[in-house]
Each structure stands twice: as structure tokens, then as C-alpha cells.
Amino acid sequence: MDFFTLLSVEEAQARLLAAVRRRMPAERVATAAATGRVTAVPVLAAEDLPPFDRSSVDGYAVRSADTFGASEALPSYLTVTAEIAMGAAPTVPLNPGEAQKIATGGALPEGADAVIMVEHTEQSAPDEIAALRPVSPGENVMHRGEDCRAGEELLPAGRLLRAQEVALLSHAGILEVDVVRRPRVAIISTGDELVPADQVPAPGQIRESNGQALQALVRRDGGEPTFLGLARDDETQILALLQQGMAYDVILISGGSSVGTRDLTSELIGRLGSPGVLVHGVKLKPGKPTILAVADGVPVIGLPGHPVSAQVSYNLFVTPLLRQMQGLSPEPEFRPTVRARLTKNVASATGRTDVVRVRLFRRDGELWAEPVHGKSGLITTLVKADGLVVIPSAREGLLAGDTVEVEVLE
Structure with a gap:
């Protein structure tokens, strides 16, 4: 199989999710602390609710x-x-x-x-x-039992617990609930140019930010992140951190966007276990150099070093993966989206999925989406953006005035 042939986003997602069979075990937690967790088994009512008319x-x-x-x-x-x-x-x-x-x-x-x-x-x-x-x-x-009868299912397995589910459990007198353990995610950043955020960069150096961003995204998606540290573009250092990451449920490694280093990262990931690298490059902008792998059951995701590319790739591949590992559907049934009109033309290449950052504003009673241009290494473009517009691979760009669906950034 030629892993170096670029795959579409859909093909890459499917290949990764099909190869990951790991599901998180159950653990019992206090209902009061269960918001954001996922039920591991159905939760049954112990009594009629309400208990009287x-x-x-x-x-x-x-x-x-x-x-x-x-x-x-x-x-x-x-x-x-x-x-x-x-x-x-x-x-x-x-x-x-x-x-x-x-x-x-x-x-x-x-x-x-x-x-x-x-x-x-x-x-x-x-x-x-x-x-x-x-x-x-x-x-x-x-009436007594109108909410739920004793023995009936209050919540199914695989339900994400929000404030309303926690309220229902508390109302039913259920003080502890069996939930899926949070996936433990090891995060590694690589690059000779990177220094920790608490250091003053020397000429040619920049502060590392992907590790912090990825930790926040993993927490958002129900995972438990651990930053293993920075590695120079050095085989020994990168391999040591990757091997340390094998004790976790998922490994995320960012950086190494140059051709030679990217090949090194892919080669080192391949040493961790089988089946190894599944995808090496995706028809995606930004995010083309993404690596998707599974090593002895542990998913290993190689994300681009540029912050915008890393976060776009994370949302497309890691978010569905963490959801699946927690017993949720990889893709949520709905996303917070709005419809807006584009302020200007956006070019795109046929056969490639483009993810465009946009700023939302109202003018004359209409909602408009203005593309936020900038290279994928410019973090401020993400901060300025209110949402993302995905241009499917079959489209050759979008025109000013087109109505588009904007996925609102959380």
C-alpha cells in the first residue's frame, strides 16, 4: 500500500477510525462532578419520578x-x-x-x-x-411516574452529560454514575526553533504554543492531556518521547513540517508498533502534512507545526477519534453553525478540501462572513476568526455574495 499518496479528508478519517478499536473503560464518579463525561452503561431509575402526584x-x-x-x-x-x-x-x-x-x-x-x-x-x-x-x-x-417509572432507563449508554442530565440524576437520587474514563493524551512538540513559553527567544527562536493549544482542545473534547515536552529535530529525542507516549491512550506530536524532518517523524512513528503509518499527507489546506498512525492499538497523530494547520487538522481528525473512543458518534448530530454571505471571492483547488477562517459581522440586517487571510503560522488569524468555512474538494472556490455555512468556533 502506498501511504505517501495524498488521501482526501474523508478517506483519511475513515482509515484512522476503522483502525482504532480502543474504547475507554468505565469508572465511577460523583454525579456532581460528572458534567462533560459520557455514560458507560444505561442508567436506570430506582424509583418513580415524581414519587407522588x-x-x-x-x-x-x-x-x-x-x-x-x-x-x-x-x-x-x-x-x-x-x-x-x-x-x-x-x-x-x-x-x-x-x-x-x-x-x-x-x-x-x-x-x-x-x-x-x-x-x-x-x-x-x-x-x-x-x-x-x-x-x-x-x-x-x-402524576407519579410521569417522568420515569422505577426500573426504566433514565439515560442510555453513550450520553454526554450536560447540566440537565446531571439535574435528572440528582432528582432521581443517583449520587454516583458510571462514566467512560477520559482518554489520556500525550502531547509532544518538536522543532529546533522552539523554546518554552516562559523563556525569552534568542534570534531565530520562537516560543512554543502548539502544546498549550492542543491541551486546551483535548480538554474540550473530554480528554486528559499531558504535555511530555519539547524535542529538537533529533531522532533520539523524538523517539524517546514517542516511546514514553505509548503508555497513554493517544499520542499527538506536532512539528517537523519540512520534508526531511517530516519523513523522520513518520519513520519514527513507524517503529512504535503495527500497523504503523496509515496516512501520510492529506488533500487539505491548511494541514496537508498530517500523519495518521496506529501503533499496537495506540493512535499516533502527527500534526503540522504551524499553529493554524495544527488546529485545523486536530479538529478534523483528533476530535472524531476522541469522541469514538468515548463511545460517542465520531461526528456530532449537529454543530453550531450560521449561514452568512461571503464578502469576497475565495479560491480553492479541485480535489482538495480547503478550510477558510472567517470573521462574522452584520450589515444592513444581513450576516456576512469576511475571509481572514494569513499564513498558517500566524496565530492571530485564528484569534480574529469567528468561524470556519469548509470548501469541499469538488468545488473550485466560492464567489463573493455566496451564502455559506459557517461553523462557529467555540
Whole structure:
């Protein structure tokens, strides 16, 4: 197989994801700390939710039959026999012709099958109300088990836990939940010109930034990053860090964008284990020199050294990989996107996927996308951009005034 033939983005993604069989094991964490985690197994309800019939409005618990035919012209008069305290079980049963005052969330007394809103009543006497309209059985009532029955599935396996899922688990009394362990990602930066961010660069040197950016992106995607350090463009140093990375679930190595060094990086990755390098170069701008490999079950991704290229390649290949390893679909069902009109022409080569950075703004009530031009080594182009426009490989660019879909940057 010729690994040095450039593949399309879609072919490269498919080849990588098909080769990675590793899935993260389960671990138990406190529900209060589970936001952003993924359920490892289905979560079942231990009890009915809600555990009792409760009111969904402020009003009066009634027997619905006592209100049939009620109107403002001919109200139904009901004797108020009790007020139900919040957080307490009702102690007085409801008899025909009676009502009990109840607040939102209060438990319905025995005999009640509906709640009439306070706005639909009038105080006709100190212990009497006039119902000004009828209510049907079950109206304004949340029935026991209406949310979920005991033993039913609250959440499926593979559900990303947001604030609302955490609230549901807490409501159900589930204080711990089995989630997928975060993928542990080793990050390596290479380059003779790089120095740590806390150092003053000498002439010809620059501060390293990819390691910091990749750590932030890995955390965003549910992973646990570890920066193993900087390596010069030296076989011994790079190989030592790669071998150290084999103790992790994924290895990301950035840098080595020159032809000779890129070939060295690919050759060293190939030494780590089989099947080795799967993809060496992608029909992508920016991000052409991306390397995708698997070594004895550990995915190894070689990202370009230029910051823009590295982040574009990361989003296209590492994000789907980390999602799949956590039991999620590699591609989310939806992405935060907006539709906008281009301010100027954007050129693209047929057969290559181009990712264009754009700035969004409104003019005359319309949303516009202005391309942010700049070389892939200029980090400020990412900071200035609000979103990305992907030009598919079949297109020969876009024209000013075209309506495009913009993926909003997080």
C-alpha cells in the first residue's frame, strides 16, 4: 500500500477510525462532578419520578367532577377545608364539594384528581371559593411516574452529560454514575526553533504554543492531556518521547513540517508498533502534512507545526477519534453553525478540501462572513476568526455574495 499518496479528508478519517478499536473503560464518579463525561452503561431509575402526584400550578386541589359546567356566570362553589404545606404529605382527604389550597409542587390529597389555577377562582367567602371554569381529570397535575417509572432507563449508554442530565440524576437520587474514563493524551512538540513559553527567544527562536493549544482542545473534547515536552529535530529525542507516549491512550506530536524532518517523524512513528503509518499527507489546506498512525492499538497523530494547520487538522481528525473512543458518534448530530454571505471571492483547488477562517459581522440586517487571510503560522488569524468555512474538494472556490455555512468556533 502506498501511504505517501495524498488521501482526501474523508478517506483519511475513515482509515484512522476503522483502525482504532480502543474504547475507554468505565469508572465511577460523583454525579456532581460528572458534567462533560459520557455514560458507560444505561442508567436506570430506582424509583418513580415524581414519587407522588403533585401540582404544576398554584391553585386548589379539587375533584374535577365538582367543576363540570362551571363558568363566570354560573360558578361552582367549593368549601376550602385545608392548605397543603410544601414538603409535607397531605393529612386531610378531599371529599366531594371541597377544595384544598395547594402551591406548585405540592402533593395532591387523597380524592383529588385535578388542580384549578388560582386565577380561575374567586374568594366567595372566608372558607369558600368560586370555580369560574371547569378542569378536566389530570389537569395541572404531574402524576407519579410521569417522568420515569422505577426500573426504566433514565439515560442510555453513550450520553454526554450536560447540566440537565446531571439535574435528572440528582432528582432521581443517583449520587454516583458510571462514566467512560477520559482518554489520556500525550502531547509532544518538536522543532529546533522552539523554546518554552516562559523563556525569552534568542534570534531565530520562537516560543512554543502548539502544546498549550492542543491541551486546551483535548480538554474540550473530554480528554486528559499531558504535555511530555519539547524535542529538537533529533531522532533520539523524538523517539524517546514517542516511546514514553505509548503508555497513554493517544499520542499527538506536532512539528517537523519540512520534508526531511517530516519523513523522520513518520519513520519514527513507524517503529512504535503495527500497523504503523496509515496516512501520510492529506488533500487539505491548511494541514496537508498530517500523519495518521496506529501503533499496537495506540493512535499516533502527527500534526503540522504551524499553529493554524495544527488546529485545523486536530479538529478534523483528533476530535472524531476522541469522541469514538468515548463511545460517542465520531461526528456530532449537529454543530453550531450560521449561514452568512461571503464578502469576497475565495479560491480553492479541485480535489482538495480547503478550510477558510472567517470573521462574522452584520450589515444592513444581513450576516456576512469576511475571509481572514494569513499564513498558517500566524496565530492571530485564528484569534480574529469567528468561524470556519469548509470548501469541499469538488468545488473550485466560492464567489463573493455566496451564502455559506459557517461553523462557529467555540
